[in-house]
Amino acid sequence: MTSPGKHRRTSVIVDDPLAAPSVYYGTSHGRRTGRANTYSAYTQIQDTAVGRNAPVEDGRYANRRISHDESSFQPRKFLIRVEPTLKTLLSREDTDDNMQITIEDNGPKVLSVGTFTSNAYNKFDIRGNYMLSNLLQELTLAQDYGRKTIVLDEARLNENPVSRLSRLISTSFWDGLTRRIDGNNIAQVGKDPKDWTPNPVPRIYIPRGAPEQYEFYTRFAREHPESRLDVQWLAENCTDELYVRDLNKAPGLLAIAMEEHFDPSSGRTDLKGLPFVVPGGRFNELYGWDSYMESLGLLINDRVELVKSMVIHFCFCIKHYGKILNANRSYYLCRSQPPFLTDMALRVYDRIRYEPGALDFLREATLAAIKEYYTVWMSEPRLDKETNLSRYRPGGVGVPPETEASHFEHILTPYAEKHGMTFSEFVDAYNYQRVSEPELDEYFLHDRAVRESGHDTSYRLEKVAANLATVDLNSLLYKYEVDIGRIIRTHFGDKLVMPADMCGPGMTPGQVETSATWERRARKRRLMVDKYLWDEEEGMYFDYDTVKKQRTGYESATTFWPLWSGLATPRQAAALVERALPKFEVFGGLVSGTERSRGQVGLDRPNRQWDYPFGWAPQQILAWVGLQRYGYEADAQRLAYRWLYMVTKAFVDFNGVVVEKYDVTRQIDPHRVEAEYGNQGSDFKGVPREGFGWVNASYIYGLTLVSAHMKRALGTLTTWDDFVKATEALDISL
Numbered sequence: 001m002t003s004p005g006k007h008r009r010t011s012v013i014v015d016d017p018l019a020a021p022s023v024y025y026g027t028s029h030g031r032r033t034g035r036a037n038t039y040s041a042y043t044q045i046q047d048t049a050v051g052r053n054a055p056v057e058d059g060r061y062a063n064r065r066i067s068h069d070e071s072s073f074q075p076r077k078f079l080i081r082v083e084p085t086l087k088t089l090l091s092r093e094d095t096d097d098n099m100q101i102t103i104e105d106n107g108p109k110v111l112s113v114g115t116f117t118s119n120a121y122n123k124f125d126i127r128g129n130y131m132l133s134n135l136l137q138e139l140t141l142a143q144d145y146g147r148k149t150i151v152l153d154e155a156r157l158n159e160n161p162v163s164r165l166s167r168l169i170s171t172s173f174w175d176g177l178t179r180r181i182d183g184n185n186i187a188q189v190g191k192d193p194k195d196w197t198p199n200p201v202p203r204i205y206i207p208r209g210a211p212e213q214y215e216f217y218t219r220f221a222r223e224h225p226e227s228r229l230d231v232q233w234l235a236e237n238c239t240d241e242l243y244v245r246d247l248n249k250a251p252g253l254l255a256i257a258m259e260e261h262f263d264p265s266s267g268r269t270d271l272k273g274l275p276f277v278v279p280g281g282r283f284n285e286l287y288g289w290d291s292y293m294e295s296l297g298l299l300i301n302d303r304v305e306l307v308k309s310m311v312i313h314f315c316f317c318i319k320h321y322g323k324i325l326n327a328n329r330s331y332y333l334c335r336s337q338p339p340f341l342t343d344m345a346l347r348v349y350d351r352i353r354y355e356p357g358a359l360d361f362l363r364e365a366t367l368a369a370i371k372e373y374y375t376v377w378m379s380e381p382r383l384d385k386e387t388n389l390s391r392y393r394p395g396g397v398g399v400p401p402e403t404e405a406s407h408f409e410h411i412l413t414p415y416a417e418k419h420g421m422t423f424s425e426f427v428d429a430y431n432y433q434r435v436s437e438p439e440l441d442e443y444f445l446h447d448r449a450v451r452e453s454g455h456d457t458s459y460r461l462e463k464v465a466a467n468l469a470t471v472d473l474n475s476l477l478y479k480y481e482v483d484i485g486r487i488i489r490t491h492f493g494d495k496l497v498m499p500a501d502m503c504g505p506g507m508t509p510g511q512v513e514t515s516a517t518w519e520r521r522a523r524k525r526r527l528m529v530d531k532y533l534w535d536e537e538e539g540m541y542f543d544y545d546t547v548k549k550q551r552t553g554y555e556s557a558t559t560f561w562p563l564w565s566g567l568a569t570p571r572q573a574a575a576l577v578e579r580a581l582p583k584f585e586v587f588g589g590l591v592s593g594t595e596r597s598r599g600q601v602g603l604d605r606p607n608r609q610w611d612y613p614f615g616w617a618p619q620q621i622l623a624w625v626g627l628q629r630y631g632y633e634a635d636a637q638r639l640a641y642r643w644l645y646m647v648t649k650a651f652v653d654f655n656g657v658v659v660e661k662y663d664v665t666r667q668i669d670p671h672r673v674e675a676e677y678g679n680q681g682s683d684f685k686g687v688p689r690e691g692f693g694w695v696n697a698s699y700i701y702g703l704t705l706v707s708a709h710m711k712r713a714l715g716t717l718t719t720w721d722d723f724v725k726a727t728e729a730l731d732i733s734l
């Protein structure tokens with residue numbers, strides 16, 4: 001793991017009131033002795049929070065004279081005993097006992113703490129939900145670092161919420177989400193909250209092409225029996241459906257890229273896992289499209305090396321597993337996710353172009369993307385030969401094991417009853433083909449496709465996904481075609497030779513790739529998309545059902561992806577902005593699909609998380625970028641503002657919460673999503689430590705789109721409508 005706080009470069013650590021927790025509360029630097037030198041008084045903390053004088057336990061303050069005078073020119077600081085204050089704070093303010101202080105708690109919303117300059121003799125009231133919840137967060141962090149007493153800057157409690165959230169993301173959340181797989185950390189990184197087996201053990205599967213990793217992990221397991229690490233070779237043909245099904249009895253991590261490094265303590269060169277960022281919550285592995293979205297924020301936060309590593313992981317996956325995996329767990333071996341590799345690699349290249357090895361990095365990534373393009377997306381069964389468009393259509397057998405236990409109950413129970421079996425007997429019989437249910441096979445074919453699309457789940461895709469040439473996938477492939485053509489022409493003298501290890505079925509080692517072919521492919525795809533997916537009357541794109549041979553008519557926010565990839569013409573873009581955008585724009589940004597398309601929901605037809613009224617970070621980001629690309633700057637800014645406002649407001653009102661997805665129609669508690677497996681990121685005690693990967697990124701990225709004026713308005717929690725009114729009033733008065 002990257003060490004927390006490493007990236008906040010500060011040489012005056014002790015004087016930075018907003019330093020990262022590791023610095024502020026950490027053992028060596030965080031003991032902020034330097035600053036105390038200017039004060040004089042004898043220390044005996046008056047701790048009103050616990051109603052008694054409390055002696056200082058961190059010896060450094062004892063017997064130091066500090067002044068009783070409060071200077072209005074000095075930023076306020078508090079002298080606080082961590083544990084008793086925490087106790088009092090929670091018992092008074094956390095009235096619903098969930099270890100968070102939110103607007104739903106009915107406490108007095110005020111707590112007195114002692115000021116530092118008076119040695120806690122004078123009291124100051126911390127008031128309001130936001131400051132109190134920040135106090136809870138700071139005390140929890142201080143406790144994590146083993147602190148008994150702290151000097152706490154008021155600036156950490158009343159910090160502008162936009163600055164606070166951006167700061168937490170860049171100095172804490174990314175670190176909380178960063179993993180490396182190499183051995184010492186296998187307990188943390190191997191953990192899978194989705195594991196359904198009775199006694200999960202850390203297990204890693206190694207592809208045949210990476211014997212050095214097999215040697216590394218078996219040595220580690222031998223030397224560290226206490227790790228219980230189970231190291232297994234993968235079969236040569238590791239994506240065979242029946243083989244992957246059989247692995248479900250012993251699920252495990254799939255190895256990803258490692259690098260050589262010299263270990264001075266042992267004097268030998270060894271392997272070390274390259275870092276990557278996980279989505280968060282129950283998703284504790286390297287994901288496909290989450291990684292791309294995360295990279296957009298990481299790059300702004302100058303974590304270029306981290307994003308570069310994630311691209312290298314993807315190249316490793318394509319080389320050894322034949323695809324960018326849904327995520328690197330054994331049960332995802334047959335499944336990919338929406339492809340973004342070329343854009344991700346180009347963004348990294350742009351930042352490292354003057355460094356040695358930059359061009360090799362771009363070459364490797366491009367070769368991998370070409371292999372992926374041919375063998376995953378442009379081969380059957382994903383390729384529909386008639387339209388020459390692509391579909392999400394992964395292989396697999398049986399019931400996807402990683403979903404929440406009850407997910408398929410309503411589908412499978414009638415079959416279990418029909419066969420006179422218990423639920424789990426039936427699942428086993430079905431998975432191992434002792435019973436045949438072709439209807440269920442069809443259901444799960446589409447279900448797997450839904451999951452490959454990343455939009456799991458949605459009524460747009462249910463029971464039909466594998467047949468759809470979707471707007472999303474074909475927009476992304478258009479971007480691959482354009483990017484690959486441009487890369488080959490601009491960086492490789494218009495000729496790229498495919499090496500044997502980046503050739504999959506149907507490819508020939510030594511085959512030469514030129515820009516003309518890729519540009520032709522892009523033009524052809526645009527023609528096909530216009531023919532099958534574009535609806536001139538509606539002024540928007542729809543998915544095309546390759547079996548029924550008709551457009552589905554389901555209104556989805558993916559209709560804006562052709563703006564992101566440059567597939568739409570300026571005229572189509574104008575139609576999308578005028579006609580489609582109003583259907584999707586709501587209080588908190590863009591909703592995933594329209595209410596009309598979703599239809600009635602109820603007990604028999606529950607909410608699906610990728611439908612109305614939910615909104616997701618990737619949908620927002622791709623629309624912002626797409627709108628900007630076609631010159632619709634004001635629309636991009638407005639949508640970004642709505643989303644940022646909603647995220648900030650929930651963050652302020654709900655103890656710093658940042659979640660996987662939001663109900664974008666809900667103004668008070670948009671993080672509350674009751675659909676499928678709930679909302680990842682909301683279940684923390686005291687302090688959020690990770691946020692959620694792609695929402696973190698959307699926040700950092702979105703803030704680069706809005707004006708300074710908008711940013712200030714967001715900091716004061718001004719809704720978009722009020723912001724517009726205020727701006728108009730200002731314009732009139734000028």
Ligand SMILES: OC[C@H]1O[C@H](O[C@H]2O[C@H](CO)[C@@H](O)[C@H](O)[C@H]2O)[C@H](O)[C@@H](O)[C@@H]1O
Pocket residue numbers: 194279283287289290326400402403404451452454455456457
């Ligand atoms: O375990 C249920 C499903 O979880 C994943 O999907 C959701 O989380 C992913 C990670 O943030 C995200 O990429 C995806 O868009 C979400 O819908 C997983 O990708 C599915 O395969 C899995 O069945």
Ligand SMILES: [Ca+2]
Pocket residue numbers: 093094095096097098099100101102105
């Ligand atoms: Ca509470």
